[in-house]
Amino acid sequence: MQQRHAKIAIIGAGSAGLSAWHAAQKHTDDVVLIEAGAYGTTCARVGCMPSKLLIAAANAAHNARNAATFGVTVNDVAVDGQAVMARVKHERDRFVGNVLTSMKKIPESHRLQGHARFIDPHTLAIDEHTQLTAEAIIIATGSRPTWPKMLEAAGERLITNDDVFDWETLPESVAVVGPGVIGMELGQALSRLGVRTRTFGVGGAIGPLQSEKLRQLADEIFNRELYLDADASLDKIAPRDNAVAITFCERESGQTITETFDYVLAATGRQPNVDQLAIEHAGLTLDKRGMPEFNRFTMQCLTAQGTPSHIFIAGDANQSVPLLHEAITEGKIAGRNAADLNSVQAGQRNVPLSIVFTEPQMAIVGENRPTLEARYGGCGCIAEGGVSLTDQGRALVMGENHGYFTLYAEHGSGQFLGAELFGPHVEHIAHLLAWALEQKLTVSEMLAMPFYHPVIEEGLRSGLHDLQANLQQGSAITERCMECGPGD
Ligand SMILES: Cc1cc2nc3c(=O)[nH]c(=O)nc-3n(C[C@H](O)[C@H](O)[C@H](O)COP(=O)(O)OP(=O)(O)OC[C@H]3O[C@@H](n4cnc5c(N)ncnc54)[C@H](O)[C@@H]3O)c2cc1C
Numbered sequence: 001m002q003q004r005h006a007k008i009a010i011i012g013a014g015s016a017g018l019s020a021w022h023a024a025q026k027h028t029d030d031v032v033l034i035e036a037g038a039y040g041t042t043c044a045r046v047g048c049m050p051s052k053l054l055i056a057a058a059n060a061a062h063n064a065r066n067a068a069t070f071g072v073t074v075n076d077v078a079v080d081g082q083a084v085m086a087r088v089k090h091e092r093d094r095f096v097g098n099v100l101t102s103m104k105k106i107p108e109s110h111r112l113q114g115h116a117r118f119i120d121p122h123t124l125a126i127d128e129h130t131q132l133t134a135e136a137i138i139i140a141t142g143s144r145p146t147w148p149k150m151l152e153a154a155g156e157r158l159i160t161n162d163d164v165f166d167w168e169t170l171p172e173s174v175a176v177v178g179p180g181v182i183g184m185e186l187g188q189a190l191s192r193l194g195v196r197t198r199t200f201g202v203g204g205a206i207g208p209l210q211s212e213k214l215r216q217l218a219d220e221i222f223n224r225e226l227y228l229d230a231d232a233s234l235d236k237i238a239p240r241d242n243a244v245a246i247t248f249c250e251r252e253s254g255q256t257i258t259e260t261f262d263y264v265l266a267a268t269g270r271q272p273n274v275d276q277l278a279i280e281h282a283g284l285t286l287d288k289r290g291m292p293e294f295n296r297f298t299m300q301c302l303t304a305q306g307t308p309s310h311i312f313i314a315g316d317a318n319q320s321v322p323l324l325h326e327a328i329t330e331g332k333i334a335g336r337n338a339a340d341l342n343s344v345q346a347g348q349r350n351v352p353l354s355i356v357f358t359e360p361q362m363a364i365v366g367e368n369r370p371t372l373e374a375r376y377g378g379c380g381c382i383a384e385g386g387v388s389l390t391d392q393g394r395a396l397v398m399g400e401n402h403g404y405f406t407l408y409a410e411h412g413s414g415q416f417l418g419a420e421l422f423g424p425h426v427e428h429i430a431h432l433l434a435w436a437l438e439q440k441l442t443v444s445e446m447l448a449m450p451f452y453h454p455v456i457e458e459g460l461r462s463g464l465h466d467l468q469a470n471l472q473q474g475s476a477i478t479e480r481c482m483e484c485g486p487g488d
Pocket of ligand 1: 011043141142323324
């Protein structure tokens with residue numbers, strides 16, 4: 001085995017690893033980036049970007065089919081599966097190409113190809129060819145799809161998002177299991193592209209929505225265009241003639257039926273790639289799941305003795321907030337801190353923001369209601385307001401007048417706390433609200449901002465007025481809520 005030494009070793013050349021590389025490079029040239037698989041990142045290859053490309057095609061088909069709403073006739077809307085997948089892959093390759101171009105700027109002498117695992121806290125084995133010792137190590141190994149054992153009965157017909165974007169053409173039918181973010185995005189896209197789909201979940205969750213009101217609304221609205229049973233019972237899955245047969249209780253009829261699909265798409269969660277690192281040799285405090293304990297402001301792990309370690313963990317690998325912008329932030333913090341172990345600093349974390357690119361879109365800004373309640377210790381300091389988009393002017397203009405915004409603020413201070421959104425193009429509203437939350441604006445301050453006409457933001461203004469009306473004001477409540485609230 002070749003022996004090497006580096007000041008910093010980064011395991012994983014995904015978005016978090018590359019961000020860590022750029023941050024660390026500002027402080028030292030002695031950084032090695034290790035990658036087991038293909039360069040190009042999960043986001044560009046099989047994640048954020050190809051999923052949005054598929055959604056863009058799906059929405060084009062949907063809009064063409066629904067043009068009659070506006071008095072526009074579009075004859076014979078046909079989806080050419082090969083052309084759809086050709087564009088998805090062509091543009092996906094462009095995004096991957098951009099990553100590869102920037103990868104090339106990292107000198108080959110700073111890159112190692114192979115699977116890294118810990119031999120001891122400072123030593124990594126890379127495949128069987130290199131033993132690398134490092135003063136600091138950043139784990140940025142991402143995550144992979146995971147599924148319940150029962151889905152394995154589908155055999156080779158069981159697929160994940162990793163497979164979808166390599167299709168030559170669209171299949172005839174897909175059963176989507178897991179109506180979370182990935183399942184809802186891909187399930188709706190496939191359905192709009194003319195693929196026969198059924199989406200099954202357990203326990204009633206839809207995307208990231210926590211509010212029961214929004215869940216029920218989402219359930220109703222999505223079911224207008226596709227089959228979604230968020231609390232399904234799947235009795236049997238079995239391979240059948242190059243396909244898979246699923247026996248389930250049909251939602252409307254209550255009948256147990258068996259239907260055949262080309263594929264079962266498992267969108268049932270992702271598992272951090274920490275289990276394949278021989279992490280037990282890293283000398284870290286691990287939780288019950290075998291995951292390293294870490295500080296989310298410094299990304300620093302804890303040694304088994306409970307002291308700060310020279311090992312950092314960033315991106316999906318730490319399973320904290322598995323989103324692209326968070327992976328980049330965490331990589332940056334980890335890279336900076338790994339380069340200067342004697343002065344590890346808390347990095348800036350932004351307020352939570354997550355968006356699901358279905359139609360209507362779903363978004364969460366700040367902490368959701370249960371988390372807020374827990375932080376306030378149930379002291380009744382959270383005010384809620386809301387607005388339905390059913391009669392919202394611009395939404396009506398676009399023929400997308402469905403959805404609801406739920407907004408939260410603190411009684412007394414009137415500080416805006418967060419929102420759960422379900423409606424047309426809420427990706428933009430979600431950003432406005434995240435920026436307001438980041439700036440710690442009060443509801444009054446938000447209402448003092450300009451609102452153009454006619455825009456969906458006017459709907460947001462109505463929701464803010466409702467929230468304002470529900471806010472309890474006065475010095476007594478302000479003092480009480482400042483005391484029981486989470487503070488900064
Ligand atoms: C279908 C889908 C859609 C998504 N859509 C969005 C979206 O719209 N918006 C959003 O914000 N996020 C989205 N995400 C999430 C986003 O893609 C991830 O949060 C982000 O890509 C995580 O980056 P990462 O660097 O942590 O992991 P990755 O990019 O996966 O990088 C990890 C790297 O580590 C390598 N590796 C693993 N183990 C080892 C080892 N032992 N040795 C060496 N190398 C190793 C892997 O090969 C991989 O290249 C989506 C994800 C999916 C799957």
